Amino acid sequence: MPKFTLVAGARPNFMKIAPMIHQLQKAQSTNPTLSFRLVHTGQHYDKKMSGDFFEQLNIPEPDANLGGGGGTQAEQTASIMVAFERELMENRPDLVLVVGDVTSTLACSIAAKKLQIDVAHVEGGIRSGDLTMPEEINRMVTDSITDHFFTTSEIANDNLRKAGVPEEKIHYVGNTMIDTLMAQMPRFQKPEGALFDSLVPKNYFVMTMHRPANVDQEQSLKAMIDAILDGTEGLPIIFPVHPRTAKNLQNIGINAPNLHITEPLGYFEFNYLVKNAKGVITDSGGITEEASVMNVPCITLRDNTERAETIHLGTNELVGTDPKKLKPYLAKIMNGDWKQYQGIPRWDGKTASRIVDILMKNYS
Template sequence: MPIFTIVAGARPNFMKIAPIIHAFQRQQEAGVAVSYRLVHTGQHYDKKMSGDFFEQLNIPEPDANLGGGGGTQAEQTAAIMVAFEKELIENRPDLVIVVGDVTSTLACSIAAKKLQIDVAHVEGGIRSGDLSMPEEINRMVTDSITDHFFTTSEIANSNLRAAGFPDDKIHFVGNTMIDTLKAQMPFFKKPEGKIFENLEAGNYFVMTMHRPANVDQEQSLKDMIDAILAGTGGLPIIFPVHPRTAKNLQAIGIQAPNLLMCEPLGYLEFNYLVKNAKGVITDSGGVTEEASVMNVPCVTLRDNTERAETIHLGTNELVGTDPKKLRPYLDKIMKGEWKQYQGIPLWDGKTAERIVEILVKSYS
């Protein structure tokens, strides 16, 4: 009987692993001899950044929690590697499944391969070309030692072929985040709290910012928020504040009656807001995918993106990190002149089924 270990650690991972777990459960219910083990690395340890997702996405409690949160990138990577190596020695699988581009993905891939255990990378092959991003290094190193790539787009396939990987390792399956989005959309719910009470559908913005280029320098953060306030016509801006952003926001002391800051939200609450927003302003790759599929205008405050399909076929536009370039994009959203979602191949809600079918067939 094949045994698979699924790794998750940071907030984006949970949306990506939930449908994979559900697909394994369906295989088991159908009488297929297959076993999986869920390992939470503990990279995100705040309840809103992690804990709520188990309940909202109907994920079982993890079989192990490695407690690898906190510290520098190197400290976190090392702590996760040490703990995951012990986990693998005690519970050796046939294959380790990692998702996305977070520290946990890199650390667990290395630990697995050094123990001669196969690795499957869900979201393999995506590239931003920006080596200043820790995520880009995580992707490149993980892909260099991966045995099975499960890709979200033809762009990712091309990246992998250009790097010399053979076609039999590349499986174009779609996007598991969209599996979760489509499955959970009927259950989206309005967040509780005073700032959400009077929101009108299509008459507010949602904003997220957490990348160092946007939030680590106080003046540039202030300039960007000033530009956003100037271009959104006084409409409410809901801003769930990432922990790394909170300190700098306090330092610059920026306030506006329509800038409505809150703690990180649960999955169902956050995507309720996105689905009903006039527009989304973000530096998150995952949010651009969700906004595109929900046909909500989205501007990305980055100079590059690893999810180019959200620009070519989705509702996303790459604005950059210069606040002066933002206004024309916001003007188009305010006028209702934004492009529409064109449909991205295989983002159909069935990606996890394809992944699990391939893995069960390969390891049975």
């Protein structure tokens, strides 16, 4: 009677978990004793995560919401651990499955292991080498106590081997985020509004920036946006922003007719824009994966990345946080001179099926 608990703490986590839920539901038809619970830690409150969101992903609403959002990193970690421990004591599974690198990933792994429950980490082994990022600490601590590592690349496998993880614990399966991307691509839809109706495919840029290093210092934010405006030669730039970034943009008084600052967009709408863009400028890891698979040029405004395969085999380039370095990269995109997607092994839409096969073999 295998029992699994799947944990998600933020909207992108549900994108990674959705294909696993579909495969577990499929497995239940031949293994009726299999059961699983979906737990939302409540780490990120997101008004877009309504019933529609779960309907779009074709997954059930969470069995529990732990309400662990808000507060400092330590307060959030503690609050999620306390609530998740209670959840596990009331509904003890054979295995807790965590995804990605958010605070919930770390907190729930620790709570599970202290109750002697196995932990599986989807996206185990990825590293940026940058300990100033909370996500890097989350990854390292989670991986130090994980029982099963479901990895996205050979680079992640090597990181784990170097850390002394036995080969039998490493399962090279691919990327569940890409399972969702491939399954949902036919449903991508253009956002509503005159701005989006006016966009010409392959003739605009999509930009996202949220990391404190890029958005918290107003002068460096202004310098970066000025460099982007200069290099994109008047093409429309769609920039969905969170309120904190919007406030900083207001303070620096950026006013360019081709820079369109919008509310955050839904998954279908955002990826529709990415798929049809001339290029993407971002400091997000996940977007570099999706842009690569959709063969869209991607510039990363960071000094390091935990997803090096998107550079070696994808369409991503690591440009750094110095605005002066941006110009030649933007010129290459403008000239249509960008590298093409080479194909990343096992990013084929079948990752969740591999994960569930391994789980059923180990816990049936």
